[in-house]
Amino acid sequence: MIQSGAPVNIVNHDNITPLHDACIQGQTLCARLLLDAGAQVDIRTVHGNTPLCNACAAGSPECAKLLLERGATANPTLTALTATPLHEACIQGNVDCVKIMIVEGAHLEAYDIHYGTPLHAACVKNHLDCARALLNAGANVNAVKFHETALHHAAKVKNVELIELLVAFGGNVHARDNLGRRPIDYTKPGSPSALCLSHCERTPLSLQHMCRLTLRTALGRRTEEVMSKLHVPCRMLSYISFY
Structure with a gap:
């Protein structure tokens, strides 16, 4: 043709x-x-x-x-009817495309009116690997859409692994959405996701957890790059490393 x-x-x-x-x-x-x-x-x-x-x-x-x-x-300009390529990859759970877009400098906090950030989209659609790739790249775990965080969405889809991942990266279990609800309020009492969130609410952060969060807060998107170059014992590197 x-x-x-x-x-x-x-x-x-x-x-x-x-x-x-x-x-x-x-x-x-x-x-x-x-x-x-x-x-x-x-x-x-x-x-x-x-x-x-x-x-x-x-x-x-x-x-x-x-x-x-x-x-x-x-990073094409967002419109009222479309999302970014990174959003599209997260919505469909295409982690290889997510990683490509991250390397290409896709905006991790780009805001889509339907989903919010790419991390919101990954959690709404229950795509654990996409969420992990975004968090490792420095996505803001507590970004909000109408006060909803990614953790609210993880609770709604009842994915314990996703909840644990978000909490490990600093997800606020006490955050309230525009209805005044915490993530645990979207779970069924006694369910695995409810028990997980209840434990997180009641348990103070460990020293290891605080060290990891402090390091990631300081380094942001450079965390993985910097940590790969640290000349410290393997046990110490394991102590401060995320997923």
């Missing part, structure tokens, strides 16, 4: 281009052919999606890498 002169930037009524379609299907070779023929890498649909948003939603790290190599914007 390209050789026959078909316009590579042709759009349908929703402003969807062939490149959008190739990326939402994870068709890297088709995307490459379109880009080589002059397809616009950051063209947006009527809802504001870029091809990179589609690649991340589809869980295609190959397409995502290709688009970024061709100049795709890692």
